[in-house]
Amino acid sequence: MQTRSRRTTWNAGLVSGLLLFLAIVVIAAIAPIAFGSAAEESGARQGPSADHWLGTDTAGHDMLLRSLVATRLTLLMTIGATAIAVVAGVLLGTGVWLMRGRTREVCLRVIDGMVAFPALLLALVVAAVLGAGGSSAVVAIGIAGIPYFARLTGNLAAKVSQQDYITTARLLGVKNTRIVLKHMLPNMAEPLLVLSASTFAQSLTAISALSFVGLGVQSPAYDWGKLLNEALPSLLAGRPYQMVGPASLIIITGIAAILIGDGLAAMANPRSSTKRAPALTVPSGSVLQQDDDRSYVATIKDLQISAGGVPLVKGVSLGIKEGEILGIVGESGSGKTLTAMALARLLPDGLSSQASKLTVDGLDLLGAVPARRMAETVALVYQDPGSTFNPSLRMGTQLTEVLTTHKNWTKAKARQRILESLRMVRMTQPELRMKQHPHELSGGMRQRAMIAAALSNEPRLIIADEPTTALDVTVQADILRELKRINRDYKTSMMFISHDIGVVRALCDRVLVMYRGEIVETIDASNLTEVQVQHEYTKALLAATPDMSDPLPVRQRAVPVSTDSTEGVLHV
Amino acid sequence: MSEAQDVIQIKDLDVKYGWGRNSVQVLHGVSLNVPAGCTVGVVGESGSGKSTLAKTLVGTLTPTRGTVMIDGVNVSSVRGAERLKLRRKVLQMIPQDPFSSLNPRHTIGEALAEALDPRHANVKKHRGVIAEWLERVKIPAEAMYRYPHEFSGGQRQRVAIARGLIPEPTVVIADEITSALDVSVQAEILSLIANLRRDLNLTMIFISHNLAVVRQVSDEVAVMYQGQVVEHGRTSELFSSPQHSYTQSLLRAVPGTPEFSIDPGITEPTSHENRAIA
Incomplete structure (x- = not known):
């Protein structure tokens, strides 16, 4: 069990954004009180001077003071408009996902349609209908922001509402309001905060724009947009300094909002800071017997892999013989996939690995290896045939890719070879399959295609990582027989990774049992019975595996695994 | 056995997804009766309609034909207070994925409190009951103040089981509850379920694609294939002498059974050498 440690990481962007925003808020609070009357003092128009840093306008009002005083109104209006957009948008976006079937579809399409309508145009229409004025500008911008916010909230809610905990809560009889408040919103909080910050920045510019074109705040009140509007004749007359005050304040406030948004987004991962406890070490049950290295297609010696100081694989040594199917069994987190990925040089980023020897087919993987040579030596078959292929490309394009890139073959030649490979794995109608998209093939067919692609390079070693689990x-049973046949007919060596002892026992010649990053037992597959295995863990694993020939009911046996099996687990 | 004793009565169930011409019928006339205190294992491959059956049983899908009666109540037409009573007191479902079935922002205690009282979910008020149930599924009581991400998959599944059983339902639908777990954890969960169902006299539908798992926990087994129940019988009889050809092929396909053979048979002799393209 891990201790709860949620650390708030403050980043520079967020800090500077918050400081800037705080300054703006302080100005908004103080300026109207301190300079409210001074900003109304009129006189002659002046350029910038020691008395009037940004000069005065045509009526002789000090521009700096007026810009500062205008902060409060601008900020309040922006907050108002943002609040309208956020509250209504969240209600709409989450509400849609509480509806059922067709009603939901219709509502979603209506929101989509509204998003397509330009927001500023919508705001102009609303402002024109309500009449010019500060409050109507707020309502107009707020309404214009709703569809965008509703759409994005809807997208977030779609993902959250499909989680099992929402379904379960509903089945438990939890009311809709509680589902939204307690289950949906907390799980969308961070993206919504980020989104609110950017909506704030957008509302600010939109409101200023409305005031600038004369549809917003009316005299004698003024906000930054209104000040810009009044400064326009001066700009045209060659006195740009009059615009500096309101323009720079708009920019600063906008930047502050965006910095806060980005900062929140960067902080939004609450679980990145949980610490992993170091895993326990287990004495090895048997030592791997290494005879002559030359009879091995692949050799690993003293492989160690760790993530941020946590060892995941602790000194694994193994060899795969010519024409052998070597099975690796173990539970999640045992390091079996990492070991295989090290052999394919495909370890994920952020892991450090070291080994005293790592070779495949005489190729030293510890040094630089040309990608082409690697592709010809090792082939991989992954677990999930659903996500291995790109859904938007035809099977033919994807299957021939390896040959056209690594071997510089022509398309026709590559196609010929793939067709042959597809026949080898006894795929029905191979020509048709080449033209089809992945979704038109069943899971078994996709896995056959994957194996065909692996075979097309005539690799010395096929690494199959849980190829039948999905x-x-x-x-x-068909895929297992296919692998066995390829191994028998072409003498291809294989490393077969699985959590299923039954599968490994049926297919493999020799089996390694991995537990917490170590090989605890190496045994011939035929000897993989509770009587013949040596190590306690292997015995427990066999006992835990439900067996069709077992007497009923469940047998129980203490498994020497602490209940926390996620320690040191790295999901690759 | 008389009809009245069957807590779950499924009759001629047809279920479709989608509307109009694009609809796909997933269940074709499924009938299944489960007597009180009995566990029926439902096995079948992906697409056979197991999960659709589960969703129809708990009322999230409405059948186009046929009825589901649970404890004398029609699941798909019951509304209001009766439905609340059915959902809270009679029928519970334990979901498949322990990683998405617990709200990451709620403590374990909050999750269980919500199952006890969906309106207020007060952990303090129900602390005693929550602690008792956590102990029952072999999780220390202080875990109620912790968040789901601090627990392993097996521990979360225990919590999910506790949440499903804490309202003291009479009927439990377990949909692939061990398929996301390691085998040693699976064994623990299975023995936990076996004990709980005996202690609480639960009527259970246990759905799994894993024949060996179903065999361990079920009194009876129903085999589903392409939206139909093709065979239904006592567990020992069904596994020792399967009648339907699909059941037979299913049993033959499990590695480790006497019937299973890895031998790929004789195939056309395409050797490595003459595969190379000239």
């Missing part, structure tokens, strides 16, 4: 048992 498949139905009858399809799994």
Whole structure:
């Protein structure tokens, strides 16, 4: 069990954004009281001077003071408009996902349609209908911001509302309001905050724009947009300094809002700071017997992989013989996938690894290896046939890619070879499959295609990482037989990773059992029975595996695994 | 066995997804009766309609034909207070994925309190009951103040089981509750479920794609194939002498059973050498 440690990481952007915004708020609070009357003092028009840093306008009002005084009104209007957009948008966006079936579809399409309508145009229409004035500008900008906010909230809510905990809460009889307040909103809080900050910046410019074109605040009141509007004749007359005050304040406030938004976004990952406890070490049950290295297609010696000081693989040594299917079993977090990925030189970023020897087919993987040579030596078959292929490309394009890039083959030649490989894995109608998209193939067919792609390079070693876990048992049986046949007919060596002892026992020649980053047992697959295995963990694993020939009901046996099996786990 | 004793009565169930011409019928005339205190395992491959059956049983999907009666109440037409009573006191579902079934922003205690009282979910008020149930699923009581991400998959699934059972339902639908777990954790969860169902005299529908798992916890097994129940019988009989050809092929496909053979058979002799393209 891990201790709860939620650390708030303050980043420079967020801090400077908050400081800037605080300054603006202080100005908004103080300026109208301190300079309210001074800003109304009229006189002759002047350029910048020691008395009037930014000069005065045509009526002789000090521009700096007026800009500062205008902060309060501008800020209040912006906050008002943002509040309208956020509150109404959140209500709409989450409300849609509480509806059912067709009503929801219709509402979603209406929101989509509203998003397509330009926001500023909508604001102008609303402002024109309500008449010019500060409050109507707020309402106009607020309303104009609703569709955008509703759409994005809707997208977030869509993801959250499909989580099982929402369904479960509903089945428990939790009311809709509680579902929204307690389950949906807290899980969308960070993106919504980020979104609110950017909406604030947008509202600020939109409101200033409305005042600038004369549809917003009316004299004698003034906000930054109104000040810009009044300064326009001066600008045209060659006195740009009159615009500096309101323009720079708009920019500063906008930047502050955006910095805060970005800062919040960067902070939004609450679980990045949980610490992992170091995993326990387990004495090895048996030592790997290494005979002559030359009979091995692949050799790993003393492989160690760690993530940020936490060891994930602790000194693994293994060898795969010519024409052998080597099985690796273990539970999640045992390091079996990492070991395989090290052999394919595909370790994820952020991991450090070291080994005293790492070779495949005489190729030293510790040094630089040309990608092409690597592609010809090792082929990979992944777990999920659903996500291995790009859904938007035809199978033919994807399958031939490896040959056209690594071997510089022509498309026709690559196609020929892939067709042959597809026939080798006994895919039905291979020509048709080449033209189809991945979704038109079943899971078993996609996995066959994956194996065909692996075979097309005539690799010395196929690494199959849980290749049948996502498949139905009858399809799994077919794929297992296919792998066995390839191994028998072409003498291809294989590393077969699985959590399923039954599968490994049926397919493999030799089996390594991994536990917490170490190989605890190496055994011939035929000896993988509770009587013959040596290590306690292997025994427990066998006992835990439900067996079809077991007497009923569940047998129980203490498994020497602490209940926290996520320690040191790295999901690759 | 008389009809009255069957807590779950499913009759001629048809379920469709979508509307009009684009609709896909997933269940075709499924009938299944489960007597009180009995656990029926439902097995089948992906797409066979297992999960659709579960969703129809809890009322999230409405059948186009047929009825689901649970404890004498029609699940798809009941409304208002009756439905609340059905959902709270009679029927509970334990979801598949322990990683998405607990709200990451709620403590374990809050999750369980909500199951006890969906309106207010007061952890303090129900502390005793929550602690008792956590102990029951072998999780220390102080875990109620912790958040789901601090627990492993197996521990979360225990919490999910506790949440499903804390309203003291008579009927439990368990949909692939061990398929996201490691085998040793799966074994623990299965023995937990086996004990709880005996202690609480639960009527249960246990859905899984794993034949061996179903075999361990079920009194009876129903085999689903393409939206139909093709075979239904006592667990021991069904596994020792399967009648339907699909059940037979399903049993043959499990590695480790005597019927399973890895032998790929004789295939056309395409050797490595003459595969190369000239």
